[in-house]
Amino acid sequence: MPLKNTSNQIENDEIGIFDNPVGVLGAGSFGTAVANILAEKSNVILYARNPDKVANINSTRISSKQKLKDNITVVYDLEFVANSCNVIFPIVSSAGFRDLITNIAPYLKPYHILIHGTKGLDNHVPSGVTIDEFNPLSREHVKTMSEVIMEETSVLRVGCLAGPNLAKEIAEKQPAASVVASHFDEVVNIGQKLLKNEHFLIYGSNDLIGIELCGVLKNIIAIGAGMIAGLGHGENAKSLLISRGIVEMVQLGKSLGGNPNAFLGLAGIGDLVATCSSKLSRNFTVGFRLASGETLKEILSSMDEVAEGIKTIEIINTLAKTYKVRCPITETLHKIMHGEMTVKEANSYLMKFPFRAEVDFL
Amino acid sequence: MTLQGNRKNKVKYSEVVPSMEKWPIVQLSKNRKAFVEHISNESFNNFLQNSRSRSIREELETTVYREKLRVKGNPWKVDPVDDRSYWKKIQQQLSESQNLNPEEAKESEEKLLKEIIERYSEEIAGNFKKTSYRFAKRFITFGFARLLNAARVKGILALFSRQLDLDDKINLVGYPEHIRKLAEKGTVVMVPTHFSNLDSILIGWIIQFLGLPPFIYGAGLNLFNIKIIAYFINSLGAYKVDRRKKNPIYLETLRTYSTEALRKGCHSLFFPGGTRSRSGKIEKALKLGLLSTTIEAQRINYQQNANSAAKIFIVPVVINYHFTLEAPVLINDYLKLKGQERYYVENDEFSSSYKIATFLLKFFTKGSNISVTLGKGMDVLGNYVDDEGNSLDHHGNVVDPIDYFITNGEVTVDKQREQEYVRILGKRIIEEFHIHNEVFASHLVAYTAFRIQMRKNPKLDLYSLLRLSEEDLILDYEDFKDVFKKLRKRLYKLNKKGKVGIAENLQRKADEAIRHGIKNVGMYHAKRPLVINKENEIRILDMNTLYYYHNRLEGYALEKYL
Numbered sequence: 008m009p010l011k012n013t014s015n016q017i018e019n020d021e022i023g024i025f026d027n028p029v030g031v032l033g034a035g036s037f038g039t040a041v042a043n044i045l046a047e048k049s050n051v052i053l054y055a056r057n058p059d060k061v062a063n064i065n066s067t068r069i070s071s072k073q074k075l076k077d078n079i080t081v082v083y084d085l086e087f088v089a090n091s092c093n094v095i096f097p098i099v100s101s102a103g104f105r106d107l108i109t110n111i112a113p114y115l116k117p118y119h120i121l122i123h124g125t126k127g128l129d130n131h132v133p134s135g136v137t138i139d140e141f142n143p144l145s146r147e148h149v150k151t152m153s154e155v156i157m158e159e160t161s162v163l164r165v166g167c168l169a170g171p172n173l174a175k176e177i178a179e180k181q182p183a184a185s186v187v188a189s190h191f192d193e194v195v196n197i198g199q200k201l202l203k204n205e206h207f208l209i210y211g212s213n214d215l216i217g218i219e220l221c222g223v224l225k226n227i228i229a230i231g232a233g234m235i236a237g238l239g240h241g242e243n244a245k246s247l248l249i250s251r252g253i254v255e256m257v258q259l260g261k262s263l264g265g266n267p268n269a270f271l272g273l274a275g276i277g278d279l280v281a282t283c284s285s286k287l288s289r290n291f292t293v294g295f296r297l298a299s300g301e302t303l304k305e306i307l308s309s310m311d312e313v314a315e316g317i318k319t320i321e322i323i324n325t326l327a328k329t330y331k332v333r334c335p336i337t338e339t340l341h342k343i344m345h346g347e348m349t350v351k352e353a354n355s356y357l358m359k360f361p362f363r364a365e366v367d368f369l
Numbered sequence: 370m371t372l373q374g375n376r377k378n379k380v381k382y383s384e385v386v387p388s389m390e391k392w393p394i395v396q397l398s399k400n401r402k403a404f405v406e407h408i409s410n411e412s413f414n415n416f417l418q419n420s421r422s423r424s425i426r427e428e429l430e431t432t433v434y435r436e437k438l439r440v441k442g443n444p445w446k447v448d449p450v451d452d453r454s455y456w457k458k459i460q461q462q463l464s465e466s467q468n469l470n471p472e473e474a475k476e477s478e479e480k481l482l483k484e485i486i487e488r489y490s491e492e493i494a495g496n497f498k499k500t501s502y503r504f505a506k507r508f509i510t511f512g513f514a515r516l517l518n519a520a521r522v523k524g525i526l527a528l529f530s531r532q533l534d535l536d537d538k539i540n541l542v543g544y545p546e547h548i549r550k551l552a553e554k555g556t557v558v559m560v561p562t563h564f565s566n567l568d569s570i571l572i573g574w575i576i577q578f579l580g581l582p583p584f585i586y587g588a589g590l591n592l593f594n595i596k597i598i599a600y601f602i603n604s605l606g607a608y609k610v611d612r613r614k615k616n617p618i619y620l621e622t623l624r625t626y627s628t629e630a631l632r633k634g635c636h637s638l639f640f641p642g643g644t645r646s647r648s649g650k651i652e653k654a655l656k657l658g659l660l661s662t663t664i665e666a667q668r669i670n671y672q673q674n675a676n677s678a679a680k681i682f683i684v685p686v687v688i689n690y691h692f693t694l695e696a697p698v699l700i701n702d703y704l705k706l707k708g709q710e711r712y713y714v715e716n717d718e719f720s721s722s723y724k725i726a727t728f729l730l731k732f733f734t735k736g737s738n739i740s741v742t743l744g745k746g747m748d749v750l751g752n753y754v755d756d757e758g759n760s761l762d763h764h765g766n767v768v769d770p771i772d773y774f775i776t777n778g779e780v781t782v783d784k785q786r787e788q789e790y791v792r793i794l795g796k797r798i799i800e801e802f803h804i805h806n807e808v809f810a811s812h813l814v815a816y817t818a819f820r821i822q823m824r825k826n827p828k829l830d831l832y833s834l835l836r837l838s839e840e841d842l843i844l845d846y847e848d849f850k851d852v853f854k855k856l857r858k859r860l861y862k863l864n865k866k867g868k869v870g871i872a873e874n875l876q877r878k879a880d881e882a883i884r885h886g887i888k889n890v891g892m893y894h895a896k897r898p899l900v901i902n903k904e905n906e907i908r909i910l911d912m913n914t915l916y917y918y919h920n921r922l923e924g925y926a927l928e929k930y931l
Contacts, residue, residue, distance in 0.1 A: 093776075093778070116768070120776075161752075163790075193776065
């Protein structure tokens with residue numbers, strides 16, 4: 008599939024960063040939004056998960072309700088993506104992440120740079136291993152996406168993209184910003200160069216795990232925020248949840264290997280405020296509908312994209328016990344999801360919870 | 370693989386490179402002058418290129434200041450006679466150049482920088498000589514064998530017996546043939562754990578036993594204070610490292626020396642932990658300075674020769690003793706340091722020839738078995754390599770390390786990236802140390818006894834625990850055996866997963882293994898850590914050394930299984 012000599016492709020010297028096209032794995036709403044941002048500066052190859060979807064996108068040039076830029080090529084061929092691109096952005100749900108990476112692993116080389124945009128955790132207990140009181144669920148089994156990449160491939164230059172990025176607003180070219188985090192300055196710089204444009208600002212960070220955890224943990228709080236909205240509570244209640252939520256995120260983040268500083272930035276508070284205030288957020292919607300009386304099963308069967316927060320609550324609820332971290336919001340949401348508590352009961356439970364210090368991590 | 374056995378089926382290794390002329394180290398010493406000049410130029414360029422926050426003048430001023438302080442406060446016999454006058458002269462020239470116009474000043478500063486670097490390069494560079502290498506090698510092997518026989522085989526005539534060699538005493542485990550193959554394919558860098566002063570001698574012997582050409586290694590300049598030692602060290606391929614000089618100009622020159630020697634194909638030896646482990650723990654954090662020269666050298670090789678570049682292999686080595694002669698001193702240092710004692714003076718047991726001689730004599734007459742594990746070779750990113758030197762990623766697929774240095778299709782220089790790679794390599798080496806550690810019965814009895822004490826006194830901190838009174842230091846045998854077996858079971862599990870090695874003496878029946886362990890743990894200390902009497906009563910005599918030997922098994926999360 009030649010990329011040059013088509014009138015739609017951007018000429019190499021105009022790009023000035025990379026001769027090669029940039030890859031995006033996953034044509035969901037965020038994957039598509041990122042592909043469009045990248046396409047402003049580079050030629051992009053977008054991988055979608057099945058041939059039908061690829062055919063569909065190619066004929067309509069619309070992916071996840073967003074119009075695709077002309078210099079994006081949509082394919083169903085991981086080998087082609089790996090061979091054509093030096094920089095690849097995997098942006099799929101955490102549930103499908105490890106499989107995807109395992110499938111592309113044979114074609115990846117240590118010269119590749121991977122920057123993922125997935126805000127979830129991977130729960131991987133090998134067959135034959137049982138989780139019990141002697142071998143509780145721990146960081147040995149629960150991995151961030153960057154850790155999955157390093158486990159499954161020979162790629163070391165890994166980064167992540169996190170921040171308040173509601174896909175619909177980005178598609179409308181409203182002003183927004185995001186963080187690219189990596190242990191490698193090189194990855195941060197390349198991420199910035201590729202993504203930055205006049206309506207999209209990129210900050211850099213070296214705290215990869217911290218930034219990843221921000222994106223992961225805020226989804227829990229977003230579900231809570233949706234519930235509060237669903238109950239018809241106002242702004243006081245919401246800001247109470249957000250500020251207690253950030254404390255809980257920091258405590259959890261610390262126990263999982265993150266640095267508190269990350270949580271105070273764009274990927275932490277920034278993303279939290281955005282997701283907790285917007286009906287565009289899937290996680291918010293889950294909470295909202297739970298509070299309106301729907302069951303989790305009903306909600307899940309009617310959503311076409313994954314709300315990461317649900318899986319994250321399951322994992323974090325167990326992990327918190329292993330690491331002996333109190334996380335009342337997560338615990339309560341877990342109970343609601345499993346029908347052990349109603350939203351109303353949870354509301355009054357949390358209002359009576361004996362919080363001591365307001366902020367004790369700075 | 371065990372190399373112990375009777376004399377007839379002993380393994381003897383041939384020389385990997387039979388012709389001495391072809392040894393990189395011989396090539397290097399032949400062209401010593403040119404090499405020193407090359408080092409100076411490279412260091413000078415590196416120093417100018419590495420962007421720092423301080424100007425050259427500032428660097429020069431601090432260096433002169435610190436060097437003058439050193440000359441005055443801590444002079445050594447080995448220091449050049451003109452040390453004092455030299456630094457005075459530099460200081461003068463530096464202050465004179467201050468009044469020049471900027472361009473001339475810059476020129477003068479660079480000239481001074483170059484001159485200092487040249488002086489350092491000359492000092493650091495080794496003085497390897499073929500003839501004295503041969504002599505030293507024979508002398509040492511012969512001498513050790515004599516001492517050993519005298520100690521083991523009774524009677525004065527035994528001095529002339531050829532019954533025992535050093536290899537009877539040293540249990541060589543791991544991948545010797547693999548390492549020999551790697552030494553033919555590329556440059557080998559051995560990175561051993563460091564518990565005793567004996568380690569360097571031991572490694573030196575292992576290298577020649579394996580038939581490898583001599584390795585270069587950084588030896589403390591203080592060792593060169595003693596002429597006879599200096600002779601041996603020089604002839605065995607050492608270069609000089611002065612721990613008193615910590616200024617950036619010196620450190621850059623030292624790094625460049627190591628990098629360039631690696632690039633010339635000189636096999637090298639680093640103790641990545643820096644100094645001996647004071648606590649008895651396997652190294653947890655490594656000194657990354659010298660280690661980073663392996664990555665830099667590899668990258669430069671790739672820049673210059675792309676896919677045909679010579680490869681550098683990292684070989685972790687783990688040394689195990691039942692008994693570390695200097696354990697009491699080391700653990701005391703450690704406890705003092707941890708106890709926040711502000712003024713801590715490192716004492717140097719090797720300050721005179723006499724002390725070294727006594728040390729060696731004690732070791733050979735008293736030492737018990739030693740095991741040395743040669744780990745699998747790795748590339749500079751910590752990927753295992755096969756016998757052909759191909760790197761394999763953790764799924765066993767071949768990777769080409771050049772790809773780690775490539776951005777957008779080209780090998781690029783990125784210091785921050787390489788810093789990250791050193792961190793990754795360091796982590797891998799520590800992992801390998803734990804994997805290749807051979808647990809002795811003596812380590813496990815020490816661990817068991819100390820942990821039982823901790824369990825009995827859950828409220829006490831380390832320092833109070835170490836000061837328990839005598840009547841609290843008796844352990845019930847059955848209880849001890851119970852815990853010992855539980856922990857051993859866990860070690861077997863780890864062993865099955867390839868996470869640790871288990872020595873033969875620990876695999877015996879529990880009672881026997883415990884007896885063997887207690888008999889051997891720290892066996893020649895004035896105060897034994899642990900003893901057992903006929904009534905099977907176990908008694909702790911020295912909590913400090915017990916703690917030291919216990920520490921050897923830190924890092925395996927055994928405490929969870931108590």
